Amino acid sequence: MIGALASFCLMAIGGRELSEHLDTFQILFYRSVIGLIMVVAVIASTRQTHLFTTQRLHLHTFRNLFHFGGQFGWFKGIALLPLAEVFALEFTVPLWTALIACTFLNESLTREKLISISLGLAGVLIIVQPGIAIINSASVIVLVAAICYAIAHSSTKALSNTEHPLTILFMMCLIQLPIGLLLSLHDFQQPHGVDWLWLGIVGFTALSAHYCLTKAMTYTEVTLVVTMDFLRLPLIAVVGVLLYGEKFEIALLVGALLMLIGNLLNIYGNQTRAADIPTTKK
Known part of the structure; x- marks a missing residue:
């Protein structure tokens, strides 16, 4: 989780630094180039060449159109908004994912999910403060990015039934x-000097962040991972204050805390229902 938190923060810093020149x-083009090289190297080292192929190209394409849109909105927000606000609004992804899964994947809309969605919406209202401060276009861009990420996550869930994670990453970059x-x-624009360093950092951390998150879930419960992942909000707030002179609004922390509570309730409800399902011995 330390690796994941460091990766997300470094990726945000890299995006902010690159936004001044590129x-x-x-940025997304070079990120894909670097990611493709890394994923191809990993697959080649395992000699599992079948991972380069897929029978579900249409779903991969659908997923990556929305994932690209999510990345665009996230990096655009990094350039225009305080870093903490971008991260806070990003925590709405589970909210939109729950809605999409219930609508298109026939997942049940449980009490826990309804509470999670309600708390998430309340958190958004606290962060963007409609009626108090004008909702700027940059905040809307990040919210739309979160919705795009949610669609991509739902598509990933559908793909994971038949596709290897490395195949999903390879098709994403390709x-x-x-x-x-x-x-x-x-x-x-031709990158110059330190731009190449930041591009390398963005390309590497984009993969390492999700690898570390996935790996962490194999060692402990999802609730602990989600709770620790929340730490990147205060961490990036400190980065914004120290490196860019940004102000940290208490409303961001309150709104994000509501989202975190909603996410944890949803996860706890799923785990409880899974534990209650009787097993049949054969």
């Missing part, structure tokens, strides 16, 4: 690379 689409290239051609 277009967001170009599909998103040409999209990023085409959309960045109108304002393509």
Whole structure:
């Protein structure tokens, strides 16, 4: 989890530094290039060449169109908003994922999910403060990005039934690379000097963050992982204050705490129902 927290924070810093010199689409293009090289190297080292192929290209394409949109909105938000606000709004992803799963994957809308969704919406209202402060377009971009991520997560869940995680990562980089290239051609800038360092950091941490999260879940309960993942909000707030002179609003912490409580209630409810399912001995 320390690796995951460090990865998310470094990726945000890299995105903020690169936003001053490179277009967001170009950042995503280089991220895909670096990620593709790394994933290909890992698959090649395992000699499992079948992981380069898939029978579900349409679903991979659908997933990555929305995942690309989510990444674009997240990096755009990093450039325009305080880092803590972007991370706080990102915590709405489980909220949207629950709604999408209930609507399109026929998952039941339980009491815990309803409470989670309600707390999540309350958290959003506290963070963006409608009626008190004008909801700026940057906040809307990050919220739309969170919805895109939720659709991508739901698609990943569907893919995980038949696809290896490395295949999902390989197809992600392979599909998103040409999209990023085409959309960045109108304002393509050659990276210089330290830009290459930040691009390398963004490309590496984008993979290491999710690898560390997944690995952490194999060692402990999901509730502990989610709780520890919440620590990246105060951590990135400190980074924003120290490196960029940003102000940390208490409303961000209160709103994000409501989201965290909602997520934990939802996870606890799922675990309780799973424990209550009787097992049949054969």
